[in-house]
Amino acid sequence: MSVHFKMKHKICMASDFFYPNMGGVEEHIFNLSQCLLMKGYKVIVLTHSYQDRVGVRYMTNGLKVYYLPIKPFYNQCVLPSMVSSLPLIRYVLVREQITIIHGHSAFSTLAHETMMIGRLLGIQTVFTDHSLFGFADTSAIITNKFLEMSLADCNHCICVSHIGKENTVLRARVNHHRVSVIPNAVDTTAFVPKLELRTKNKITIVVVSRLVYRKGVDLLAQIIADVCLKNQKVQFIIGGDGPKRELLEDTRNNLNIGEQVTLLGSLEHSQVCNVLNRGHIFLNTSLTEAYCMAIVEAASCGLKIVSTRVGGIPEVLPPELIILTEPNVPSILQGLYKAINQVNSELGVPPIECHRKVQSLYNWMNIAKRTEIVYNMVSLEPPKSLGKQLRSYIPTGVYPFLLVVSFMHILLRLLDWWIPRSDIDLAKDYKIEDSQVNSNSSVLENQ
């Protein structure tokens, strides 16, 4: 590893979403933290409690996770009271000597709360937005306003795609200079092509997604009907569950194509690889998407990808690995037949080649390196005074919020007197053994 000046940041990942919950954000936080730990930073994760999982836990490589005893209130999020858990969050931030807070996901109120407290304590904050949002419905309007307030004083934002950046800049009115794009990555070693699992005499189309309106399940139902009736040698495997599952079941029963359509229900993440490897073609019919992890995973398994051209999807894969269509039935069908022809005549990029390409494009170490640049940049920014901080909230137009922030400031001052910093025991850093550090640095060199 090249010897250069490196700041040892102490990073706090704050989000409502973390293991044992499963999903894209959780995986992102875990993998990013692991890579940062390997690079020698100190990383802790702050999340709320899950059932009996309360307290401090350690995960792989000494990743310290604080499951704070706060009850989730709606959709796995805590109630944004801003005040009730303030002493506890301050205590954790002080005892771990955090220098950077990295909040994840716009839905996560705990992330916003921690970032706000961090700003008042003079800690730099970074925020990663994982999803795209509309502007029209009530929930979007509320979330957007909340996000705008929260990001008004955030040092830097990270989005997962350029479309995501555009979206965030528009709805949260963040200056685009303060927004970077760092995509997600996929653990390519877990998604390798296994050609022996594929069916020989039939062409299998795999769909893995939550079965909800946003994912275009209505389109999918029509496509299944059309393809199965025209082409007896095609079968569908559908993984995932959701409110639209009934629609697919109805289509299957009405047309009597039970042998050609398999509904697997919800899948564990470890099962996804095996399901993907059973297919030749991966179909994605999303109507909106910030960044589609599923198609990267499928491409890593060497499948042909057919996907709608929405959101950040065109940025995700190079054009030779993906067939893009418009989000309507005729266009998707056209793309699908093109893919079927390619499979029949063995045209296009072969699976192993495909895997190698994805591997070269996506790895977590690269993501961590780019995030590190953001951290280094942010840590050089000068601290803001309270007045300046309050002034940055004024453009949002929510004046009562200034009162909330001022009240939080007063509370923090009070706590400084009641539980002074000298009364807080500093947490010991987890030491990775020398041999492990060496092997880690050799991994870094290879990449």
Added chain:
Amino acid sequence: MVGQSGTFWKSTSDNRLVLKSSIQESLKHSCIEYCVEKREKFSYTECIVVMLSLLVAAYSYLVNSTVLCSKTVFIIAVVLFIIGLRFSFKVCNESLLITAPIGLQLTTTYITGRQRVFSLPWESITDVLIVDVIHTQKVLYYLAIKTPQNGIVTLFQKSSPRLHFLEIIYKDVYKLLENNR
């Protein structure tokens, strides 16, 4: 075997607690005693509250207006009752005694002189740890004993000494466990 009470060989202190040990260095391979004692038995705020309530009582007695008197007497009685209750549950010191093949004993002495004893047999002590515990709005370090039956048992729960005290105790207990395994 245990040093005479009153003769303390070693004591360390910070602004809140005093850590005392009455065992000689040469005996530490088989026996450890540590005592965590509060420096001040009454905190300032409690003294101030008691003084204030007594003052108010005296004032209302002197002014001698019956309405004021009956109400304030009631309030003061409640305040004093609560403080009295607090005192009776207030811990004055906690002392830990571990003797090699016998076991562990934790004695909690309350300000009223009441004592509570917690003990564990030697077989059920598998390991000693320092753990992070989220306690109300704080994250504190506690010394804990790992047992096969009850899982983890935390020690010094009432006085919750700072980390540097725990480290001193931990080192000795760890050495003792290692020597007598």
